[in-house]
Amino acid sequence: MPTADSPLRVLVISSSPFARAGLAALIDQQPLLRVVGQMSPDDEIGESLDLYRPDVLVWEMGYEALPALDTLNETRAANIPALVLIADNPNAIAAAPMLINAGARGVVLQDTQPERLAAALIALAQGLVVLSVPLADASFAGGFAVPGLPPNGDGSTRMVDALTPRETEVLNLIAEGLPNKIIAHKLSISEHTVKFHVNAILTKLGAQSRTEAVVRATRLGLIAL
Numbered sequence: 655m656p657t658a659d660s661p662l663r664v665l666v667i668s669s670s671p672f673a674r675a676g677l678a679a680l681i682d683q684q685p686l687l688r689v690v691g692q693m694s695p696d697d698e699i700g701e702s703l704d705l706y707r708p709d710v711l712v713w714e715m716g717y718e719a720l721p722a723l724d725t726l727n728e729t730r731a732a733n734i735p736a737l738v739l740i741a742d743n744p745n746a747i748a749a750a751p752m753l754i755n756a757g758a759r760g761v762v763l764q765d766t767q768p769e770r771l772a773a774a775l776i777a778l779a780q781g782l783v784v785l786s787v788p789l790a791d792a793s794f795a796g797g798f799a800v801p802g803l804p805p806n807g808d809g810s811t812r813m814v815d816a817l818t819p820r821e822t823e824v825l826n827l828i829a830e831g832l833p834n835k836i837i838a839h840k841l842s843i844s845e846h847t848v849k850f851h852v853n854a855i856l857t858k859l860g861a862q863s864r865t866e867a868v869v870r871a872t873r874l875g876l877i878a879l
Contacts, residue, residue: 655776655866656709661688662779665708665734669695673714677739681712684772686865699728710775711736714764717746723756730757735778737771739764750785760784769831773868784872817858822877824851829868829877 656662664687668674671694678689691706693699695713711729715738729736737760738753740746750761759778762771763786774784817825820841827837834852838845852864861867871877 655862656686656779658685661686662775663688663690663707663709664775665690665702665706665711666692666714667695667711668692668714670714670716673716677712677714680768681771681775684768684865687772687775695725699725700732703729703732703734708734710734710779712739712771712775713737713758714739715746716764717741717743723752726753726757728757735759735781737762737774737778737784739766754783754785762786767830769865769868770829773829773865773872776865776869777872780869782872817855821851821855821858824848825855825867825871826877828852828855828864829871 664681666674666678666681666689668677674692674694678692681687682689690708691702693702711734713736717740726736726738736758738758739762740749740753742763742765753761760774760783762774762784766774766786777784823841824837827840832840834845834848838848841848856862856864856867859867859870861870868877
């Protein structure tokens with residue numbers, strides 16, 4: 655797991671300089687992540703990987719996902735996991751299986767909450783595959799199998815049973831990046847009760863922080879990004 659003293663090194667890719675700058679600023683606000691560089695898809699990917707030495711890539715593709723397939727193959731060959739951000743658009747969503755096959759380790763929608771985006775990048779660095787719910791539905795509807803995705807087997811089932819319905823509600827709100835005070839307001843419970851549930855969630859998931867809890871919950875299939 656990355657730490658505040660040793661954050662995950664992230665390379666941001668987008669054809670839009672404004673999108674690159676905005677995404678980099680958002681990622682740099684996450685305590686376990688650090689943006690080490692930005693590049694355009696037209697730049698030489700191999701040179702950028704050598705220059706910045708990232709742990710993970712985050713690639714904002716928007717509506718134009720398919721032209722990036724060849725470059726994704728290069729990132730896979732370099733063994734650098736790539737998280738692709740696409741628009742909530744039928745054509746872009748339909749391209750999710752091809753993006754995974756081409757080398758992306760994760761595909762999520764552009765409006766993913768910052769803390770969930772951070773959890774997805776950390777999960778990728780740990781060798782996992784991450785898909786947003788609409789993308790997972792589109793992928794598996796056609797019989798597409800994602801290598802490395804945690805199965806819905808005994809491990810996932812046991813962990814779902816271990817969390818109470820209220821803890822699951824709190825966990826999903828944590829994944830949205832909400833603080834305890836807002837969670838308490840949304841669930842009409844006291845902030846003290848929220849803290850109790852958060853501590854229970856961290857204990858059951860064996861997590862040391864809220865972000866780690868989201869990562870582990872995503873891995874176990876308890877929540878979907």
